Amino acid sequence: xxxxxxxxxxxxxxxxxxxxxxxxxxxxxxxxxxxxxxxxxxxxxxxxxxxxxxxxxxxxxxxxxxxxxxxxxxxxxxxxxxxxxxxxxxxxxxxxxxxxxxxxxxxxxxxxxxxxxxxxxxxxxxxxxxxxxxxxxxxxxxxxxxxxxxxxxxxxxxx
Numbered sequence: 438x439x440x441x442x443x444x445x446x447x448x449x450x451x452x453x454x455x456x457x458x459x460x461x462x463x464x465x466x467x468x469x470x471x472x473x474x475x476x477x478x479x480x481x482x483x484x485x486x487x488x489x490x491x492x493x494x495x496x497x498x499x500x501x502x503x504x505x506x507x508x509x510x511x512x513x514x515x516x517x518x519x520x521x522x523x524x525x526x527x528x529x530x531x532x533x534x535x536x537x538x539x540x541x542x543x544x545x546x547x548x549x550x551x552x553x554x555x556x557x558x559x560x561x562x563x564x565x566x567x568x569x570x571x572x573x574x575x576x577x578x579x580x581x582x583x584x585x586x587x588x589x590x591x592x593x594x595x596x
Contacts, residue, residue: 441470442479447580449483486581498527498543498572499550501558502536504565513537516563525553536568547571 444456453471457464474480489496505516513531520540521529528541540558544550554569575583 438470438474441467442474445471445480445483449485486579488575488583490575490583495545496543497545497547497550498541498575499547499554500570500572501540501542501554502532502568502570503538503540503558504535504567505537505563506565507537508563516561519561520558523553523557525550525557 440460441456444451444459451459453468454464456462457467460467471480503520505513507513508515517529517531517538520526520538523542525542525544526540527543528539530539531537532539542550542553544553550569550571554567558564559567577583
């Protein structure tokens with residue numbers, strides 16, 4: 438199962454026939470496994486990774502660290518649910534370290550993001566503090582490199 442999931446995660450355009458050939462499995466078995474994973478919530482969706490900088494879409498991405506007061510018997514779940522329901526929130530993670538939650542949001546402008554933090558997020562009853570970091574340039578996301586590398590890095594130690 439994990440082999441199939443890795444293939445789909447890296448390229449959601451692969452057909453069940455292509456996956457079956459790549460793994461030496463029967464097409465019907467692959468199709469059944471994928472359908473079961475979708476039904477069981479293992480596969481939650483399929484999406485394209487878009488380089489929005491190459492379009493005319495204006496947007497601003499920010500990472501927001503959130504310190505909260507956990508609730509008795511519910512821990513962080515209740516406040517996390519309130520936060521992830523906002524349409525601006527693209528991702529939300531429970532974290533270790535100085536802050537409890539890490540939130541990724543998108544808005545059309547920095548002002549719109551600041552408004553979200555000041556008017557919607559910070560006033561929530563259990564939010565103690567926030568720290569907002571604006572993304573200035575996206576180099577890599579979901580394993581995909583954005584833009585062209587302008588320098589030959591083959592001689593570097595890390596490659």
